[in-house]
Amino acid sequence: MQKGVEDKGKYNFRNNITIDWCPGCGDFGIVSAVTQALSNMKMDPDDVVAVSGIGCSGKTPHYLNIAGVHTLHGRAIPYAVGVKLSNPNLNVLVMGGDGDLLSIGAGHFVGEGRRNSGVKVILYNNSVYGLTKGQAAPTLPLGEKVKSLARPNIMGKINPITLAMASGYSFVARAFSSEIKQLSYIIERAIKHEGSAVIEVLQPCPTYNDVNTLDWYRQRVYKLEDDKSWDPVVNKKEEDEEKFDTGYRKSLEWGDHIPIGIFYENNTIPSYTNRLAGIVPEYLKYPPALQEVADKDGYTIVDPIKTFSEKDVE
Amino acid sequence: MQETDINLLVGGPQGGGIDSAANMISMAFSLAGYNIYGIREFHSNIKGRHSYIHFRIMHERPKSLKYPVDIMVALDPDTLFEHMFDVAKGSKVVYDSAFNTFNLKNARMITSDTMGRIQDELAEKNLSFDVKGVLDYFKSTGIDVIAIPFDKLINENVHDGPANRYYNTLGAGTTLALLGLDEEHADDGIKFAFKKKPKVVESNIKVIRAAYDYVEKSPLKVATLPTYPAIPRMLLTGNDATALGKLMGGLRFQTYYPITPASDESTLLESHEDMKFLQNADKIVNKAGLVVVQCEDELSAINMANGAALTGTRSATATSGPGFSLMAEGIGYAGMTEIPVVITFYQRGGPSTGLPTRNGQADLLFALNTGHGEFPKMVISSGDMEECIYDGMKSLNYAQRYQMPVIHLIDKTLANTMDLVPEIDVKKVKIVKYNENTNHENFKRYSLDTENGISPYGVFGKDIFWMTGDEHDELGHVTEDSAMRDKMMEKRMQKLVTADREIPLEDKAVLYGDENADITYVTWGSQKSLLIDTISELKKQGISANLLYLRMFEPFPAEYVAKVLKNSHLIIDVESNMTGQAAKVIRMFTGINIENFILKYNGRHMTLDEVLKSTKNIMEKKTALEVLQEGS
Known part of the structure; x- marks a missing residue:
């Protein structure tokens, strides 16, 4: 490890663990974009945590030189929220696949939209379950037949952008794993955003998805910000209805042209951590992780009778 | 003078102010220097179905309940039917005279099975299927039936809303008057019960006056009960006591998903996120409060609690059987990755949704075998209020010290028991911190350089x-190396050996009563105090008995349990389940096969009278298995 590096900008956020993804996997682009964003922000490596689920995407934290948790299938978001709410000073990144976040972990994906606790969800979307040999993920369209499927996909697909917006995420974007510069920029923007973010990353699975290939995406994606009038940022409540509507409609575009970029950013929704600070006034200053729970002799500092005064009989 | 020992039952419709009545009665007696012990029974329903509180009131602190009750107060006709057999000769039944014309077929909230049983009984005695029939049954048994004109008394004295708003107060007031408690304490009880609604205190006190006046002018008046100086106490349920213990034990992050009978703990904590501190905290700057998160499901609850522990926060969750089933995978993860987390597990009647609001102790083997694969976890159990408090503190300590999930078992009976706790010793349990990491460079979270299995604990930030749920190396990266696998498995499991060595015996198992006795009871959970009472009762009858009470199941005090049981004569296992799970655990760890059982799985709490009766049947070799059936 290279902790203690004086110039934070020179810290190597990639460690020396061998990456075992298939050659050509879109995940490489995501690792590059994440490390670029963190370096660019001169992030103190102690201040950022990577949390992943299961599958190829789940291995990401092991390749980063920051604290990392490779959790259970579908459960990355709850772990990340636990870290974030117990220590809101930390920047918490969630790395999960489309199956992980939108199938087995779909309840948490929706729940986090309601909480808006401030975690940044990077959703690896390759439309298949790679590590279990290419079954259909919830983002694979109805009737699509990638080479690993026995028959065309019998289920419909979820649009991660519309689901994220409907769930209440206050920052929603889509990127492409080969557009590393844009992805890195979006990750930076998401980290700077106070509330929770979803960044869907379109990516090829060269082994199991022979439909949505690198070239397939390259021919279709276009950047939202290329349209100079595109402004997805809500800074006043009254702008919300129109910008939400515009972003939502834009996210429905799919086929010959696929928009990538920021669809929606709402800075008027208070984060869960700020809501908590309204209940426990010193919460942001002394969150659970930074509190002393015992006196110097090791005894409790909580007054049971005053705390539960309504139970006191005298 | 005979020691006051009042057994009381107050029944009425759910949502009909039973809790206020119970609070008021409890407070009135506690302010008069008495102790109370009560258990709340209710349906899985918001409004209308039958619910009741079973109380015992003594000067000494009661430890158990018994049937028949001395007074039964019926705030609805259903109570008369549901509790027909909970009263006996010499009991008093207080009810609203308006019930006299009530027909059993109109009691729509009584479930058809219960209705059938009541009808069979009435039919057998040639009695009518109505309140009159039940009252005739009571009268023929030598029970005093006391009809009170509820509406008349209320309408004559208060003119504030419908009369039924005051049924609970009138019922409670009449009870206190009939028992001879002075009226001043009854008024104090009202003030306490309606502390949050001062506006209604005045009219409720008028209702109390009406009740006392009615009783005084009737032939029902009895001698005044003595009063005693009241010492300060806290009226706690098992849910409250555990919440308090966890908070004192340093809990700063709690997650939950709503479930009966666990969520009362979390919602209480939620209303005390801005906790109050003792004087010894004056110089400590970094103190603030607790975070309680209501999650989207129990999968989230356990895994979010795990996540919070990674920042060094003392974290926990609380749930019941169905939620615990969902938590199994997250508990396995905590075992594998050595996360200190506490799962307070309130058992209710299972399987599946089972009896959501009723008692059960059928999750012991499930707790011991939670999750796939082999990983260390601790399983502890509490049996009374004090244990809930101090075990709540210790559960967090164990988790921190041994870096593993700690499952704290509490049963529904204990969760819903009301008890007056005289003092809380803030210095009884010291707070134990995790094995802090001092080497922040090249940190090996899972260092194998440890004899006791405990590696230095790392903190995000x-x-x-x-960390990974895959097998991992010392840094926490995935490995499938066969030799590393062995070392890591052994390191993790070694922590249980360490815990067993370090934790004193009294936290694992306790023998109550004489060392040599004719009968040895074995139990765990809420039957603890009941069996301690049983031993005293038997002693009065010249029968010697003792109790081997189990508090820790993993690590299990096998050597001690074997030593006690090898010296025992008649061993009786007492549990609230159908298969004698603790006895199975004993057999598994010691090879000793317990052959006599008193078991109860109808979802209701055990009572003193039924345990005594069953004990005699076993002693007389009439049976080796007694299944208890009391309770409505």
Whole structure:
């Protein structure tokens, strides 16, 4: 490890663990974009945590030189929220696949939209379950037949952008794993955003998805910000209805042209951590992780009778 | 003078102010220097179905309940039917005279099975299927039936809303008057019960006056009960006591998903997130409060609690059987990755949704075998209020010290028991911190350089390390190396050996009563105090008995349990389940096969009278298995 590096900008956020993804996997682009964003922000490596689920995407934290948790299938978001709410000073990144976040972990994906606790969800979307040999993920369209499927996909697909917006995420974007510069920029923007973010990353699975290939995406994606009038940022409540509507409609575009970029950013929704600070006034200053729970002799500092005064009989 | 020992039952419709009545009665007696012990029974329903509180009131602190009750107060006709057999000769039944014309077929909230049983009984005695029939049954048994004109008394004295708003107060007031408690304490009880609604205190006190006046002018008046100086106490349920203990034990992050009978703990904590501190905290700057998160499901609850522990926060969750089933995978993860987390597990009647609001102790083997694969976890159990408090503190300590999930078992009976706790010793349990990491460079979270299995604990924000549910190396990276696998499995499991060595015996198992006795009871959970009472009762009858009470199941005090049981004569296992799970655990760890059982799985709490009766049947070799059936 290279902790203690004086110039934070020179810290190597990639460690020396061998990456075992298939050659050509879109995940490489995501690792590059994440490390670029963190370096660019001169992030103190102690201040950022990577949390992943299961599958190829789940291995990401092991390749980063920051604290990392490779959790259970579908459960990355709850772990990340636990870290974030117990220590809101930390920047918490969630790395999960489309199956992980939108199938087995779909309840948490929706729940986090309601909480808006401030975690940044990077959703690896390759439309298949790679590590279990290419079954259909919830983002694979109805009737699509990638080479690993026995028959065309019998289920419909979820649009991660519309689901994220409907769930209440206050920052929603889509990127492409080969557009590393844009992805890195979006990750930076998401980290700077106070509330929770979803960044869907379109990516090829060269082994199991022979439909949505690198070239397939390259021919279709276009950047939202290329349209100079595109402004997805809500800074006043009254702008919300129109910008939400515009972003939502834009996210429905799919086929010959696929928009990538920021669809929606709402800075008027208070984060869960700020809501908590309204209940426990010193919460942001002394969150659970930074509190002393015992006196110097090791005894409790909580007054049971005053705390539960309504139970006191005298 | 005979010691006051009042057994009381107050029944009425759910949502009909039973809790206020119970609070008021409890407070009135506690302010008069008495102790109370009560258990709340209710349906899985918001409004209308039958619910009741079963109380015992003594000067000494009661430890158990018994049937028949001395007074039964019926705030609805259903109570008369549901509790027909909970009263006996010499009991008093207080009810609203308006019930006299009530027909059993109109009691729509009584479930058809219960209705059938009541009808069979009435039919057998040639009695009518109505309140009159039940009252005739009571009268023929030598029970005093006391009809009170509820509406008349209320309408004559208060003119504030419908009369039924005051049924609970009138019922409670009449009870206190009939028992001879002075009226001043009854008024104090009202003030306490309606502390949050001062506006209604005045009219409720008028209702109390009406009740006392009615009783005084009737032939029902009895001698005044003595009063005693009241010492300060806290009126706690098992849910409250556990919440308090966890808070004192340093809990700063709690997650939950709503479930009966666990969520009362979390919602209480939720209303005390801005906790109050003792004087010894004056110089401590970094103190603030607790975070309670209501999650989207129990999968989220356990895994979010795990996540919070990674920042060094003392974290926990609380749930019941169905939620615990969902938590199994997250508990396995905590075992594998050595996360200190507490799962307070309130058992209710299972399987599946089972009896959501009723008692059960059928999850012991499930708790011991939670999750796939082999990983260390601790399983502890509490049996009374004090244990809930101090075990709540210790559960967090164990988790921190041994870096593993700690499952704290509490049963529904204990969760819903009301008890007056005289003092809380803030210095009884010291707070134990995790084995702090001092080497922040090249940190090995899962260092194998440890004899007791405990590696230095890393904290996100201070340390860089990795975690995975896959088998891992010392840094926390995935490995499938066969030799590393063995070392890591052995390191993790070694922590249970360490815990067993370090934790004193009294936290694992306790023998109550004489060392040599004719009968040895074995139990765990809420039957603890009941069996301690049983032993005293038997002693009065010249029968010697003792109790081997189990508090820790993993690590299990096998040697001690074997030693006690090898010296025992008649061993009786007492549990609230159908298969004698603790006895199975004993057999598994010691090879000793317990052959006599008193078991109860109808979802209701055990009572003193039924345990005594069953004990005699076993002693007389009439049976080796007694299944208890009391309770409505």
